[in-house]
Amino acid sequence: xxxxxxxxxxxxxxxxxxxxxxxxxxxxxxxxxxxxxxxxxxxxxxxxxxxxxxxxxxxxxxxxxxxxxxxxxxxxxxxxxxxxxxxxxxxxxxxxxxxxxxx
Numbered sequence: 001x002x003x004x005x006x007x008x009x010x011x012x013x014x015x016x017x018x019x020x021x022x023x024x025x026x027x028x029x030x031x032x033x034x035x036x037x038x039x040x041x042x043x044x045x046x047x048x049x050x051x052x053x054x055x056x057x058x059x060x061x062x063x064x065x066x067x068x069x070x071x072x073x074x075x076x077x078x079x080x081x082x083x084x085x086x087x088x089x090x091x092x093x094x095x096x097x098x099x100x101x102x103x
Contacts, residue, residue: 005061006035008054039063 003011003022010028013036014021028034038061040048048061060067 004033004035005038005050006052006054007037007050007057008052009036010034011036037063039066041066 010026010032011022011024011034014023022034022036035052038048040062043062050057050059050061058064058067062070
């Protein structure tokens, strides 16, 4: 049996003494799919796209906290990249202004 992800799952996981339990958050009618929010936190470069279509869908199976962390990391990487590009541009500009070597 598989339990799929939903940003608005009808179950949640509870860990007790090394075991993981799936606990209903509400009464689940017969025939309704059992789902829970995976709240992933580490998946490398995999986007883990969510297709649950719930009203509060994050668009990802990562937790909201992990999405904030990834967004901040991407922003920091972009800032570092901009600084590197500016430094390279200054070096190139100074190289063009340099006088030709004397013979």
